[in-house]
Amino acid sequence: MNKKIRPCKYCEDEFEWEQKVRRYGGYANVCADCHLDRPDPDANTPVIRGFVTGSGKMAAMQILAFGSKDDADAYGKAWNSNSGWNNRRSGGLNDVNFVKVGENIGNANHKGKSS
Ligand SMILES: [Zn+2]
Numbered sequence: 001m002n003k004k005i006r007p008c009k010y011c012e013d014e015f016e017w018e019q020k021v022r023r024y025g026g027y028a029n030v031c032a033d034c035h036l037d038r039p040d041p042d043a044n045t046p047v048i049r050g051f052v053t054g055s056g057k058m059a060a061m062q063i064l065a066f067g068s069k070d071d072a073d074a075y076g077k078a079w080n081s082n083s084g085w086n087n088r089r090s091g092g093l094n095d096v097n098f099v100k101v102g103e104n105i106g107n108a109n110h111k112g113k114s115s
Helices: 017-024 032-037 069-081
Strands: 005-007 014-016 047-055 058-066 098-104
Touching: 014 017, 017 032, 047 069, 058 069, 069 098
Parallel strands: none
Antiparallel strands: 005 014, 047 058, 058 098
8 A cells, every 4th residue: 555645534536645734734634625625624723833032041932822824924023023132022022812832931040149
């Protein structure tokens, strides 16, 4: 059996699943035609992106989840146009809906002084 070719679970046509998933997303056992005829299975999948900032002595990273690829792209664009150390990063970033998934931020007390 050639594993690059799979039968579609709806119409049983054989198709190259890797090519289909790369181009349209969705399931590997549903052909492109059936995929486009049905509700998008990726519609509710969050878009996850990572953003790096400068905080303390390390590059901090935040991982954000967006409601859509458009939101993620809008945030990425605003982020890049506000780059730079000590930038307040407010230009347009708060207009985009996102949820913080995780972050790895430098410890502000990196010298271990008691506060
Ligand atoms: Zn099909």
